[in-house]
Amino acid sequence: MTLTFPPEASQTAKRLAAMIAADTLPHAMLFTGSGAPQRKEAAVALGRAQICEAAGDGGQGTGDEDYGGVSLFGAAQPAPRALPCETCPHCRKSAQGIHPDMKLLEGGGGARSFHIDAVRAMRQDAYILPNEARRKIYVLVNAQTMTAEAQNALLKLLEEPPDYVSIILTAPNPRLLLPTVVSRAAEFSLGEAVESAEDAQREATVRQIAQTLAAALYAPKTPYALLEATAPLEGDKDLLRETFPALKRCLHGMAVKTPAAAPRALALIDGLAELELALERNANLNLLLTRLALLGVGARDAER
Numbered sequence: 001m002t003l004t005f006p007p008e009a010s011q012t013a014k015r016l017a018a019m020i021a022a023d024t025l026p027h028a029m030l031f032t033g034s035g036a037p038q039r040k041e042a043a044v045a046l047g048r049a050q051i052c053e054a055a056g057d058g059g060q061g062t063g064d065e066d067y068g069g070v071s072l073f074g075a076a077q078p079a080p081r082a083l084p085c086e087t088c089p090h091c092r093k094s095a096q097g098i099h100p101d102m103k104l105l106e107g108g109g110g111a112r113s114f115h116i117d118a119v120r121a122m123r124q125d126a127y128i129l130p131n132e133a134r135r136k137i138y139v140l141v142n143a144q145t146m147t148a149e150a151q152n153a154l155l156k157l158l159e160e161p162p163d164y165v166s167i168i169l170t171a172p173n174p175r176l177l178l179p180t181v182v183s184r185a186a187e188f189s190l191g192e193a194v195e196s197a198e199d200a201q202r203e204a205t206v207r208q209i210a211q212t213l214a215a216a217l218y219a220p221k222t223p224y225a226l227l228e229a230t231a232p233l234e235g236d237k238d239l240l241r242e243t244f245p246a247l248k249r250c251l252h253g254m255a256v257k258t259p260a261a262a263p264r265a266l267a268l269i270d271g272l273a274e275l276e277l278a279l280e281r282n283a284n285l286n287l288l289l290t291r292l293a294l295l296g297v298g299a300r301d302a303e304r
């Protein structure tokens with residue numbers, strides 16, 4: 001069988017089609033690379049393929065359209081069966097976006113616009129048996145826009161989903177998601193990431209701020225150095241939200257690279273988690289930045 005995918009992702013499509021035929025498709029998958037529309041298209045195609053009737057017979061067909069590659073009358077072999085078939089009742093519904101067993105979730109588009117409420121509703125829904133199809137599909141588009149809280153709420157379901165559940169996440173690259181989410185999903189790259197210039201610029205800015213801040217928090221020369229490191233975040237809550245994961249990655253990297261640095265780096269990560277929670281609860285930005293700077297001072301004092 002062949003999976004209808006964006007053309008540039010044909011290699012991934014082949015692997016996935018083989019997995020569907022062998023019934024070995026992972027329960028949780030992450031589509032990365034390429035562009036946002038291609039990732040969404042592929043994730044939706046894979047979701048639809050799984051609930052298509054043609055997927056249920058392991059690609060063997062019903063016997064009247066496929067003769068094991070041997071044509072009865074010497075005519076050309078039938079083309080491999082396409083998934084989704086676009087003709088079965090499931091395909092007709094999923095094409096219109098009204099299949100009860102396939103849900104598409106996405107945030108409002110902006111950073112951290114994909115909220116925990118959507119994940120909570122999905123979690124509840126996932127434990128209810130499918131209505132019509134053999135499987136239940138959840139496509140989480142642009143998972144990098146999920147808040148950390150929303151990603152955390154997803155963990156248990158990703159780890160132990162009911163047998164019939166399939167979760168497909170999409171994101172430009174795995175670094176934009178919590179490592180705990182990435183480690184629980186099988187990643188499939190759809191090819192070279194096509195980031196908009198704006199996205200790339202933003203990512204570079206976030207990385208730069210995170211690196212400066214991680215160094216200042218870990219070994220603040222003066223409290224002023226800490227204030228200076230937090231200055232780019234003033235007046236921009238979204239930027240602070242995006243910086244937290246990058247900052248934690250920097251500190252985690254320091255802990256791994258230098259074991260002696262681990263206790264302090266981990267204590268800082270711990271402190272950051274608290275601030276992240278406060279941010280989710282809409283705490284005052286200036287207050288958060290002050291607390292952030294104080295984390296560094298606290299780490300320094302604890303060393304003495």
Ligand SMILES: [Zn+2]
Nearest residue numbers: 052085088091
């Ligand atoms: Zn179908």
